[in-house]
Amino acid sequence: MHAHGHGRGRFAALLMSLAMMISLAACGDNVPVDGGGTGDAADQVLFQGEFAGSGASSQQSADEAWIAGFRKQHPGARISYDPAGSGAGVNAFLSGSTIWAGTDAPLTADQLERSRKVCGSGTAIDLPVYATPIAVAYNLPDLWPKGSDGHLRMDPALIAMIFSGKVTNWRDPRIAALNPEANLPDLDITVIHRSDKSGTTKSFLSYLHDTAGSAWPYPAGENWPNDLGQGAKGTAGVIMTMNQAEGTFGYADAAQTTGLGTVAVQVGKTWQPPTAKTVANLLDSAQRDPQASQPGRVVLTVDHRTTRKHTYPIVLVSYDVACTVYRNDQDGSKARFAKAWLTYLLSEQGQRMAAANAGSAELGQGLRSQAMASVETIGGKS
Amino acid sequence: MSEKPDEAATLNKAKRVDRIFKACATGAGILILLALAAVTLFLILRAFPAFTGDPDSRTQAIRSLSGGRASSFLGYVGPLVFGTILIAGLALLLAFPVSLGIALFIGYYAPARLSTLLSTVIDLLAAVPSVIYGLWGALVLVPNITGFWRWLSVHLGWIPLFSGPAAAPARSVATVALVLAVMILPIITSVTRDILIQAPRLQQEAALALGATKWEMIRLAVLPFGRSGIISASMLGLGRALGETMAVLMILSPGFSYSLRLLQASKSQTIAANIAAQFPEADSQGVALLVATGLVLFIITFIVNYLARRITAKAGA
Numbered sequence: 001m002h003a004h005g006h007g008r009g010r011f012a013a014l015l016m017s018l019a020m021m022i023s024l025a026a027c028g029d030n031v032p033v034d035g036g037g038t039g040d041a042a043d044q045v046l047f048q049g050e051f052a053g054s055g056a057s058s059q060q061s062a063d064e065a066w067i068a069g070f071r072k073q074h075p076g077a078r079i080s081y082d083p084a085g086s087g088a089g090v091n092a093f094l095s096g097s098t099i100w101a102g103t104d105a106p107l108t109a110d111q112l113e114r115s116r117k118v119c120g121s122g123t124a125i126d127l128p129v130y131a132t133p134i135a136v137a138y139n140l141p142d143l144w145p146k147g148s149d150g151h152l153r154m155d156p157a158l159i160a161m162i163f164s165g166k167v168t169n170w171r172d173p174r175i176a177a178l179n180p181e182a183n184l185p186d187l188d189i190t191v192i193h194r195s196d197k198s199g200t201t202k203s204f205l206s207y208l209h210d211t212a213g214s215a216w217p218y219p220a221g222e223n224w225p226n227d228l229g230q231g232a233k234g235t236a237g238v239i240m241t242m243n244q245a246e247g248t249f250g251y252a253d254a255a256q257t258t259g260l261g262t263v264a265v266q267v268g269k270t271w272q273p274p275t276a277k278t279v280a281n282l283l284d285s286a287q288r289d290p291q292a293s294q295p296g297r298v299v300l301t302v303d304h305r306t307t308r309k310h311t312y313p314i315v316l317v318s319y320d321v322a323c324t325v326y327r328n329d330q331d332g333s334k335a336r337f338a339k340a341w342l343t344y345l346l347s348e349q350g351q352r353m354a355a356a357n358a359g360s361a362e363l364g365q366g367l368r369s370q371a372m373a374s375v376e377t378i379g380g381k382s
Numbered sequence: 383m384s385e386k387p388d389e390a391a392t393l394n395k396a397k398r399v400d401r402i403f404k405a406c407a408t409g410a411g412i413l414i415l416l417a418l419a420a421v422t423l424f425l426i427l428r429a430f431p432a433f434t435g436d437p438d439s440r441t442q443a444i445r446s447l448s449g450g451r452a453s454s455f456l457g458y459v460g461p462l463v464f465g466t467i468l469i470a471g472l473a474l475l476l477a478f479p480v481s482l483g484i485a486l487f488i489g490y491y492a493p494a495r496l497s498t499l500l501s502t503v504i505d506l507l508a509a510v511p512s513v514i515y516g517l518w519g520a521l522v523l524v525p526n527i528t529g530f531w532r533w534l535s536v537h538l539g540w541i542p543l544f545s546g547p548a549a550a551p552a553r554s555v556a557t558v559a560l561v562l563a564v565m566i567l568p569i570i571t572s573v574t575r576d577i578l579i580q581a582p583r584l585q586q587e588a589a590l591a592l593g594a595t596k597w598e599m600i601r602l603a604v605l606p607f608g609r610s611g612i613i614s615a616s617m618l619g620l621g622r623a624l625g626e627t628m629a630v631l632m633i634l635s636p637g638f639s640y641s642l643r644l645l646q647a648s649k650s651q652t653i654a655a656n657i658a659a660q661f662p663e664a665d666s667q668g669v670a671l672l673v674a675t676g677l678v679l680f681i682i683t684f685i686v687n688y689l690a691r692r693i694t695a696k697a698g699a
Contacts, residue, residue, distance in 0.1 A: 057662075084662055085661075085662025085663045086663055087662065087663040087664050087665050087668070088661075088662050088663070088664075090665075091665070091666065111665075188547060188550075190549075190550055190551075190647075195635065195636045195659055196659040196660065196662070196663065197446075197447070197659075197660055197662075197663035197664065198663065199663075218450065219450060221445075221446060221449055221450060222446065222663060223446065223447065223448065223449030223450075224449050225449040225450050225451070226449075227451075227637045227638060227639060227648045227649070228648065229635075229647065229648060230549060230551075230553050230635035230647040230648055231635045231636050231637075231648060232553070232635065233631055233632070233659055237632075240520070240521075241551055241553065241635075244524060244525045244528075244551035245525070245528065245550040245551040247550070248551075
C-alpha cells in the first residue's frame with residue numbers, strides 16, 4: 001500500500017513536469033515578432049498593478065501578443081485577458097470587475113444603458129480593434145491535379161444552397177459549372193457549422209442574408225438556424241471535425257484553416273480567396289453604423305454586396321469596450337491604462353503584431369484615426 | 383473494590399466520545415441537506431427571470447439560444463430533455479448487460495488471480511475523468527467507427543433506428559451513447575460485483591447440492607439476492623450519464639428534434655452539454671434560461687432516483 005502511494009506520487013510528478021513543458025512550449029509559439037520601445041521609469045510608475053479584461057475568444061491570440069508587446073513598453077503592468085466569450089466578457093465589464101471587454105457584437109441598447117453604472121460619466125464606448133476574414137472551407141484532398149493548388153469558385157447563392165441543404169452532392173452541376181477544371185468527387189456534402197453561440201456564425205449568416213437573396217431563408221443570429229450537417233464547438237472543433245472526413249464544408253477563421261481548401265467567393269465579376277489584405281480593403285470602405293450614434297462609439301457596418309476589386313466580403317469584426325471615465329477610479333489609473341492600452345492596440349505596430357500572431361487583418365489608417373478620436377476622450381478633457 | 387471508580391470514569395469517557403461522534407455524524411448529515419437546499423434555492427432563484435421577466439425579451443432569448451427554432455420554454459427544453467434521456471438510456475442499455483457479465487465473471491467464473499486483476503482494472507477505469515473519454519471518443523473513436531455505422535445504415539437501414547445517411551464523421555447519438563456506455567461500465571460493474579459476491583454461500587451450495595448447474599445456481603441464489611443492488615448500481619451509472627457534459631460536448635453534433643435516428647448527425651442534444659456550449663456567450667436573460675434547463679435536469683435526476691428507490695424497495699421486500 002505504501003509503495004503504491006509512493007509510485008503514484010512519482011507518476012503525478014512526472015505528469016506535472018510534462019504539463020509544464022507543454023505549456024512552456026505553447027508560450028514559445030506566441031513570442032511577438034516586434035517588441036518596440038524599452039519603456040522608461042515614468043511608465044513603470046504609471047502602470048503599476050493589475051489590469052484585467054475578458055471577452056471574445058476570437059481575440060485571444062491577438063490579445064496574448066498585445067499583452068506581451070504592451071509589457072515591453074510598460075514592464076510594470078500586469079495584464080490578463082480571459083477569453084470567456086463575448087457575452088460573459090461584457091457582463092464582467094458591466095459588473096465593474098474588468099477594465100475592458102472584447103466582444104464580437106457591439107453593445108446593445110440595454111447594455112449601453114447598464115454601462116452608466118460602471119462608467120463615471122456617459123456610456124461605454126466600443127471600438128473595432130480586431131478583424132479577421134472568415135473562410136468558407138472544404139475537405140477535398142484530390143480536387144486538383146497533383147502540384148497545382150486552387151480555390152473552388154462559388155457565388156453567394158451557391159454557398160447558401162449548400163448550407164441550406166438544396167445542393168447536397170459535390171458533383172452537383174451548379175458546382176461543376178463554376179469549376180470546370182476541378183475533379184469533383186461523387187460524395188455527399190457534409191455541412192459543418194458552430195454548435196455554440198458565436199460571433200463568427202453571426203458574421204457569416206449576415207453575409208448570406210445580405211447577398212444570397214431568396215436562396216437563404218434564415219435570419220442572421222449567433223446560433224446556427226437549421227439541423228443540417230453537423231455542429232462542432234468552437235473554431236477548433238469545426239476544424240477538427242472537418243479534418244476527420246472528406247466532403248465536409250464549413251466556415252471558420254481563415255487563419256485556422258490550414259490543411260483545408262478555401263472557397264474563392266464571387267465579388268462583382270472576380271473571385272476572391274480569403275486573405276488579410278483583401279478583407280482589410282473591405283473594412284476601408286465600411287460605414288459607421290447610424291444606429292450606434294452615441295458619443296465615442298465606432299461601430300461598423302460592412303457592405304457584403306461590395307463589388308470593389310481585391311475585396312473579400314466575409315469578415316468578423318471584434319470590438320473592445322471601455323469607459324471614458326471609470327467609477328471608483330480616484331487616482332485615474334484605470335482610465336490611464338485603458339487609454340494607453342487602446343492606443344497601443346490601434347497603433348500600426350499593434351495591428352501588425354496581431355496580424356503576425358493571429359493572422360488577422362490590419363485595420364487601415366482611416367479607421368484607426370476614427371477610433372483614436374474616441375480613445376483621446378478617455379480620462380476626461382485633457 | 384478499587385476498580386469501581388475507574389470503571390465509571392472509563393464509562394463516562396466512552397459516553398463523551400460517543401456524544402462527540404454523534405454530533406459529528408449529525409453535523410455531516412445536516413451539511414449535505416443544507417448543500418442540497420442551497421443548490422435548489424440557487425437554481426430556482428437564478429431561473430426565476432426565465433419565467434417572470436418581460437415576455438418579449440424572454441421569447442427573444444429563447445429564439446436567440448435555439449437559432450430561431452423555438453419560441454417557448456417548453457419548446458426549447460423539450461427536445462433537450464428527450465435528447466438527455468435518449469442518450470443516457472441508450473448508454474445504460476449498452477453498458478448494463480456487459481457490466482453484469484463482467485461482475486459475474488469476476489465473482490464466480492474467473493480464477494482468483496485473474497479476478498483480482500480485473501477488479502483492479504475496473505476500479506482504475508472508474509477513476510478516469512470524463513474529459514479523457516471525450517478526447518478518446520472525439521479523436522479516436524469517431525473517425526474509426528464512421529465506416530461501421532455506414533455499413534450498419536446500409537444493411538439495417540430498414541429499421542428506423544438505423545436509417546441513413548450515417549453521419550460522416552460519426553458525431554451522432556450512437557457514438558456518444560457508446561462512449562458514455564464505456565464510461566459508466568466501470569461504476570456499474572464495480573458496485574454490482576461488490577453486491578454479488580456477498581450472496582449467501584449456504585444458499586449457493588444448497589442449490590448446487592440439489593443438482594443445479596452453475597448458471598442455474600447464479601439464477602436461483604445470486605441474482606435474486608443482488609437484484610436491488612444491481613438496480614441501484616445501474617441508477618448510479620444512469621445518473622453519471624444524464625449529467626455527463628464534457629464527453630457529449632466534444633463528440634456530439636447537436637440538434638434540436640425528437641428523432642430516434644441514432645446514426646444521423648444533428649438530431650439531439652443533452653441539457654448539460656447545451657448549458658456548457660451556450661453559457662459563455664449568453665446574456666443575463668439567456669443565463670436565466672440555461673439555469674432553468676439545469677433545474678429541469680435536476681428534477682429529472684430526482685425522478686430517476688425516486689423511481690430507483692421505489693423499485694429497490696419493492697425488490698427488497
